Amino acid sequence: MTDEWFRWDGEDLLLWVKVQPRAARDAFAEVLDDAIKVRITAPPVDGKANAHLTAWLARQFRVPKSAVRIESGESSRRKRIRISSPSLIPSALHDSLKGAKTIV
Numbered sequence: 001m002t003d004e005w006f007r008w009d010g011e012d013l014l015l016w017v018k019v020q021p022r023a024a025r026d027a028f029a030e031v032l033d034d035a036i037k038v039r040i041t042a043p044p045v046d047g048k049a050n051a052h053l054t055a056w057l058a059r060q061f062r063v064p065k066s067a068v069r070i071e072s073g074e075s076s077r078r079k080r081i082r083i084s085s086p087s088l089i090p091s092a093l094h095d096s097l098k099g100a101k102t103i104v
Helices: 048-061
Strands: 006-009 012-020 027-032 035-039 068-072 078-083
Touching: 012 048, 048 068, 048 078
Parallel strands: 012 035
Antiparallel strands: 006 012, 012 078, 027 035, 068 078
């Protein structure tokens, strides 16, 4: 893992997340050193949490579901997620991501 919970890779945004399934609502939570905690309402069974997470992130970043890919951690609560060319930075993350350095 990196020292940060996000990184720009050209036009793509890489996020390191720690997922909390079965939450009361979907939301970005606190940053935990090298990951951002993401609360989702879906249970962690039969891929439901991953499907819910990618669909929710797609809505947050205003991209098609196909633009959100879990690159590692498919069966773990810790995941690395690639969001291809996000159209919008969610207000909860805006201050953290707006000045971030692009990695090519």
